[in-house]
Amino acid sequence: MSAGGIGNIKHVLVIGSGAMGSQIGMVAALAGYRVSVQDIAEDMLTRAKEQLAGRMQANVAKGKTSAEDAEAALGRLAFTTDLDAAAADADFVIEAATERLDIKQQIFERLGRLAPAHAILTTNSSTLGSSKVAEASGRPEQVCNMHFFNPALVMKCVEVVRHERTSDATVETTLELARRFGKEPVLINREIPGFVANRLMGAIQKEALALHSAGIASLEDIDTTAKTALGHPMGPFELMDMVGLDVIQFIAEATYAETGDDADRPHPAIADLVAQGKLGRKTGQGWYNYEK
Ligand SMILES: NC(=O)c1ccc[n+]([C@@H]2O[C@H](COP(=O)([O-])OP(=O)(O)OC[C@H]3O[C@@H](n4cnc5c(N)ncnc54)[C@H](O)[C@@H]3O)[C@@H](O)[C@H]2O)c1
The missing domain is CATH 1.10.1040.10 (N-(1-d-carboxylethyl)-l-norvaline Dehydrogenase; domain 2)
Structure with missing residues (x-):
């Protein structure tokens, strides 16, 4: 398997619709990508959908976004509990589920089976290096941390952290995607607690x-x-x-x-x-x- 390039990315899947996942999904949709936000909790998805719509409305009122752009971005954003369907044609995955290793390992194991072979799988974890979930995915070269900051719609930094087996292609595509999201990514060459x-x-x-x-x-x-x-x-x-x-x-x-x-x-x-x-x-x- 090898990582797809930036041109391959059409559909971004965000897992977890909490504080981070919902806003990361919005960032990707505002950048023009088709986005699925998946969560196991229906109420979290509903809350995320309402909060993002409210946030876009406020941004339009403040003149930060045009009404057309906000509407188009919200139209590119889908909310679902169905991981199998959402992962089936995902080109790039950002996992932002609850900070628990067993949950994340389970998700990466499923993504390894469900996502297309070229898909890059990243985690937004603040404390877990991606090497801890990479093997479970069966495609460790295509796994790294993509660490956003709270609130993700506002903060410019994204830390891209490679583990020992992350391929150069995975790193380059992840950095470039963060730039296309309007962020200023930084590369961290090896896993270290707390990153930078x-x-x-x-x-x-x-x-x-x-x-x-x-x-x-x-x-x-x-x-x-x-x-x-x-x-x-x-x-x-x-x-x-x-x-x-x-x-x-x-x-x-x-x-x-x-x-x-x-x-x-x-x-x-x-x-x-x-x-x-x-x-x-x-x-x-x-x-x-x-x-x-
Ligand atoms: N909150 C921050 O300031 C911050 C900043 C950077 C990174 N992070 C990282 O982002 C991740 C998410 O943090 P958060 O603050 O958004 O958490 P949160 O508690 O707000 O949201 C987590 C969501 O994950 C969902 N979830 C749990 N298990 C799941 C599963 N198996 N599949 C799909 N969804 C599942 C929950 O229902 C919940 O909606 C964590 O890894 C955390 O370390 C958090």
Whole structure:
């Protein structure tokens, strides 16, 4: 088997219609591709469909998209629970299902059987390198990570991460597809926990937490410094609250499980907040209080 080139790609299949999958599907449809978004949960598909229609309406009102383009893009987007039918003529797959290895392995095993031989199979996972699902697909050379950032309709970065057996053709086609999606992809030459973006973010967070717990500066002042001295759009504590402290803790735990390095363990201050149900913006309280 060998990976199809960019010209072969007509139908993009996105698996999972949650926070990431729904917006990735919209990105692909806005770029002119026929898109199927597949999920096992009918209610998630309905919610995704409604949210995307609302989002497109808002973009039209703001003048970001023309009404014709939005309508055409929504017309290219199909929502389904039927993986067999959606995979049968998929040229490129982006898996964005729940972050669990057993679920992803099962999906890649099915895709290996169902998708055309030229189809490239990618995963949007933030913590699982694609080598963990590549063998199950029976076509490891055509598998890599294609890691979008939240919200996928807005964020420009896509990390394309190759594993040891990913072919050059797979990497090139995936990078080019991301460009056609209007993104600025970066290539990561080998699997490493956190890839590049989350490692950079993790390093800044670690230092911010150390400065704060040593009483060097308040969290407000640390956030202000990141913004006014370094030009970051938000400070590390504000960013943690936006991402969700439970997600931050999960990423640290997954990294620690891979590296065994004590420095990668979740910071006790994060674990404390999570134990109190203070998960950030989504619960109204994290480092900051959003209830006021
Ligand atoms: N949320 C983020 O900020 C973010 C950022 C980058 C990457 N990611 C990655 O994207 C993936 C999805 O994350 P999310 O935040 O969108 O999750 P989510 O919980 O919002 O959505 C996951 C969806 O997958 C569906 N699903 C579960 N099992 C399935 C199966 N077997 N087949 C089809 N669909 C299935 C669920 O019904 C749900 O709708 C994860 O791998 C995560 O690591 C998340």
